[in-house]
Amino acid sequence: MLTLGISAYYHDSAACLLSDGLVLGAAQEERFTRRKYDAALPVNAVRYCLEQAGATIADVDRLAFYEVPRHKRARQEWQAARRTEGPAVRVTAQDTEARLRDGLQWTGDIHFVDHHRAHAASAYYVSGFDDAAVLVCDAVGEWDTTTFWHGQGPELTRLGGVRFPDSLGLFYSCVTSYLGYRPNSDEYKVMGLASYGKPVYGAILQKLLEIDADSGFTMDTRVLDFISEPEGYRANLAELLGIPARRPGGLVLPHHADIAASAQVVLESTVSALLDSLSRQRRTTDLCLAGGVALNCRANAVAFEASAFTRMFVQPAAGDAGTALGAALCAEPPETRTAAGSVMRHAYLGPRYDSDAIAELLTGAGVPFRDFRNDEQGIVNTVAGALAAGRTVGWFHGRMEFGPRALGARSILADPREEGMRDRLNSKIKWREEFRPFAPAVPEERAEEFFAMGRTSPFMIDLFRVRQPDVLGAVTHVDGTARVQTVNAAVAPRYHRLLQRFGALTGVPVLLNTSFNLSDEPVVCTPVDALRTFLRSSLDLLCLEDLLVDAASVPAELREAATEEHRFVAGAGLQQGGELYSFF
Template sequence: MTDTIILGLSAYFHDSAAAILRNGEIIAAASEERFSREKGDSAFPSHAVAYCLKQAGVTMADLTAVGFYDKPILKFDRILMTYMSVAPRGFTQFRKAGPLWIKEKLWIESDIRKELQGYKGPMFFSEHHESHAASAFFPSPFPEAAILTIDGVGEWATSSQAVGRGSEIEILKEMRWPDSLGLLYSAFTYYTGFKVNSGEYKVMGLAPYGEPKYVKLIYDKLIDLKEDGSFVMNQDYFAYLDGLTMTNEKFDQLIGGPPRVPESNLTQREMDLARSVQEVCEEVMLRMARSLHRETGLPNLCMAGGVALNCVGNGRILREGPFERIWVQPAAGDAGGALGVAQLIWHRQFKGPRQADGKTDQMQGAYLGPSFSEHEVESYLKSVGASYTKLERQELLTTSARLLADEKIIGWFNGRMEFGPRALGARSILGDPRSPRMQAQMNLKIKFREGFRPFAPSVLRERVSDYFELDADSPYMLLVAPVKKERCIPPKEGAQKLWGIEQLNELRSDIPAVTHIDYSARVQTVSRDVSPDYHDLISEFDRMTGCPVLVNTSFNVRGEPIVCTPQDAYTCFMRTNIDALVMGPFIMHKADQTEWTETEDWRWQFQLD
């Protein structure tokens, strides 16, 4: 029987990606940014497509079908109707965007066929939120589940509630443009001086430093929230319908000043705004989840869309919501749409079967990107004159764990790269969570980013409930949970008088490097059957220290995509204060390397996120 090979694509807006299935099995998936080294790359994912074809061992001629993750004509319809509804306001924006749409984005099918070197087979387009829903449900472990998708906007929908049973998905209801939880959050992202579509997680990380002083104002002036989680936004205060910014002068007057200038000092106002919009976001998410549960009565929930990366909200849904279990697509943003449309085609067009045992998902730990052989790694290291040592597996684990126990920072490059925005032990920077200095050291000397941003713990799955108020799988770092009370350190006298960033240096638990100022942590559980090398490294660290937890942050600097190749990893290692680099069986110590020189300041390569 001939294999059914399906290629899914996300492109042209932000976070382009490709994914490939063989007879319904996920073979590979990757974002274009990892290859192009341009964060959030929106170009056609030519490098990601080439990788997917290579990983599947097929050529363009072997493809059975190609899918695109949304419907450009419907999206253009929404954009055109929006401009007409606010005319003559917004003409400047339409003058910029209209010709681009007419010239390029309405002809996406012909552009895709050209990029795919004359691919002649069928091409399918799914609606944006249907792609998100498919990416959430089909790879999940659940035979049936409720599905919640929330983001900025697709064609017209800004969120959807659906149900998945077996190999079928049914959309029950949608919220529609211009009322959008994703855009509300992005408006506050813009106003607090961060970059829309990439800085939202900074707002989430900043929120615990503030007070919810603006919550009532948001409900009174900005959104009319209903019991079922639906709401209407007061567009008098927003500019995304007819302008080139998210908020307007009336919003400035409401808050009491202009937006923060990016990269300027943070003030208590930004912290309070972050806390306020985060609390509103969580309340909306909870109400949507409760409404969906009332409608479906199902015990399991699947989630996707950019707002599903709000792991604080996800954690509250798990702890306080009506669902027994939740599963969040690790590539919840637009990149995951490439996977979703491919799976929709498999189940809907080709009537492909689906297997779900209620326990194991189909994402393979999200390790769906490229890997590099021992020979490829060593060839690169020789080519740059790196000083390295090859070790047997157990010696490598023991040596690495000892370095970590001595408060050294390690770049860990192991196996297939992750799909999605989180590093999960394949392209990670690791540290000792017991160190009070680790968070500041990693932020300022390794990542070159804002000091307030928290780091996540990787913990052995079998030990997670010893450290966190969580007894569930969280393999994709998409759930926030409280640190166990018995591990927490009460605030010192006078600590309550500290404001904002001053709170950062207060010890809060016996794993201070991963305990945020509200005594929470964004948890990754590590199972040996999915991540054997990473699990065994943490186990070795536990044997030495009695602590089955590591600090895990993505292997990159601020503004740079997560490393993909040995070259990316070694370059990042040499540009930063990482103490050691492990790639496959090879270990390198910074002190042993020759001096690293570049003709220009490398930080200009990456646009700040």
């Protein structure tokens, strides 16, 4: 039986299709529309999932949605009644069912799943654990902002939680906004910036978020006001910090890094306290994490290592996209939810493309390429040699990843050894802030040689100390850590062979891996997306499945046309700053 899960109408909409508990396909709508964090009904992602199954909407047996609209509407109306100044809170949840039915041409029942239950299910039911504690932290669902769960067999039992307006996710988003970045979007920038500062404002920020050992935490709404203030904070925050809010696009000064470091420490200590509380409620050694806060890999690592838990699974699509999977799992019969085959060993759940079709595309576009069809070792050797020589590669292979991380299917790859490579990628290829770190990928069996791990990290959502920072200058953050991806030979064989070959050439079987996109754009999905991005960047090589394009051989008029198209079609990117949330 087919179950279709949907998340939509708020942030990073997605679709996921299950067949008797097994994931057939999952994807975010942004990848198809090229609108970052697209919140629209994910009709393109649904179409892909159905095509993957060879089905139509008429063949779907169950439709699940990632929240309960009447509960969300009640909270929005409650908030709207209390905002007396600034933009009105938009009440968006009043016609959700009608929009779903009209948009998907669906006539059957709809399973409306509590938002935090969907998050919890997205982690627990695919973790491989049969008895686990689950922590969900995000900005806000219907009313919940943090929840505790116990998963045992097919059952997922809520143990307690924290309700809006007390919110750990909104706290971090508030600081993101204060630092001049986009809330609900650029929190990862604050995490990266934090390592360059000192937590000198930690005591001030910690007073705004009081930890309760039994019930979670409460926030000082006299300063952090997510009800009345569009930005999420009152003017007295600047008085407390002694520093005005940074203007979007302004210089990043040392005290901005100090604020980021302070917010990060408060986040880590709060998550640690939540895990302590959860471990006291359920004496299990296994932990699952989900919700947007779980994308903060440093908080994950610090809190987990200080906890009583010994194993951890973090849903790779920990944000709202992953709730499409969680909602679908909740709508499944209990006996199929925890089937052994449903363990999430990888996130390669999106579309893939055939080399023959890509060859037709390149030929039609007038793009010269080298053809390695039926010669996989040849393309691996050639790309590894180019990487060892300091060239940068857009790597497009297999099914696209589900979630925000590039894991070797839609990646930009480079030599990790020289620190200068990081600066080159940030300034000339990715067009992003100089303080942003890059992640290393390493064969699973060689990981401990280069990183102090003690556990695998296939989804690049955990943080580890680098054993040889002098050898891995481009992927070692300023604090001596790295967000590692361990690559399993059975899960990603070509990617694994590339790492091995690069290691044979250089003695270091590690590659710098970052998402295949430019600043403020979604990760590429199709070969056309990859080609456009390649033509507008300073990448040296583009590897599209079995075909290899060298930037030096691309006609100049093609590159100019791609740049001109981007200027008028894609726009200049997302605006920074502004409201914390126009609605939530």
